Amino acid sequence: GGGGGGGQVGWVSHVEAWVALTLWMQLVQVLVMSTRLAALLYTVKELFSDVFRLLVLVALSFFAFGTYLTCLQEEHFNEFFASCLVLLRVILDLDPPELDRLGGWALMMIVLFVIGVQIGMLSILIAQLSLAYEHLSTDKQGYAKMNRVFVCVEIESFLPLQQRRDIHDALGFENPLEFDSGDVGPAGGVQALQNSGVRAHPKYVPDRIIRSPGSASAKEPWPEGGLKAKGNAMDKEGVE
Incomplete structure (x- = not known):
């Protein structure tokens, strides 16, 4: 009886340990609130996929040489x-x-196995991870936002349908976006004001869309003479 009880306690302890580990690993999803941490999390996840694929080859090598x-x-x-x-x-x-x-053939196969795994596959893994990290680091901001959207969509799938409808209605996607006084734009978005320091940045590219705010009445047509002048001015500004 005592032995069975100890075994049961040990089994329960293992389950609790795995549950605690899983909960702490799920807490990593909170890192998506930060753009830099989200980019790092996405990069590590992609690198682990490369490591897993190489581990599959290593496991097959173990089975082959072990046999x-x-x-x-x-x-x-x-x-x-x-x-x-x-x-x-x-x-x-x-x-x-x-x-x-051990015999000569067995020693030779062990030496070949060690050289193939420790030198060959490890070198391939280092080179592959280096190239993958270089590729991911160039667009880490975009990957971070993509990872954040993925996590948000996964969390949203657990919400009730009625609650998701209430959130969608509260955002007001059906309301047109106002670009300026009397300049009402299309619907289907959430307005975000641009920082004033964006235009002063040396890499700023001016907007190529020419907008003529004002009334859209047929009695007050758009100005024709000023559009070409605006376009030439924007081209000149873009070249500079």
């Missing part, structure tokens, strides 16, 4: 899983067994 060594029935390689475990201990240098009594 070969098991067929030889050398010392420490009597069973398949025991052979894979010995190879893992050799790769990680975790108290590997003595291999002096």
Whole structure:
């Protein structure tokens, strides 16, 4: 009875430990509130996908060489899983067994396995991660916003349908956006005011859309002579 109770407590403890670990890992999603942390989180996630693909190749190499060594029935390689475990201990240098009594073919295969995994695949992994990080770092702001939108959509899917409708109605997407006094734009958006320091930035590109605010009445047509002058002025400003 005592042994069974101890086993049950141990099983429950393992479940609680995994639940606690999972909850803390889910807390990482809070990092999307910061653009830089969201970009870092997205980059790490993409890099882990590359690592996982390489680990699949490493696992296949373990199985292949483990099967070969098991067929030889050398010392420490009597069973398949025991052979894979010995190879893992050799790769990680975790108290590997003595291999002096092995035959020449077994030693040669172990050397080839170590060279292929530790030198070959590890070098490929480093080069692949370097190229992937360089590619992701160029557009990290865009990737951060994309990751934030993905998390928001996932969270929104758990909300009741009526609550989502209330949020959508409160945003007022059906109301036209007012660009200026008397200049009513299209509907379907949320207005955000531009910072005044944007135009002073050296990389600022002026808007190519020529807008003529005012009444849209047929009795008051758009000005014709000033449009071409505005376009030429904008082209000159863009060149400068």
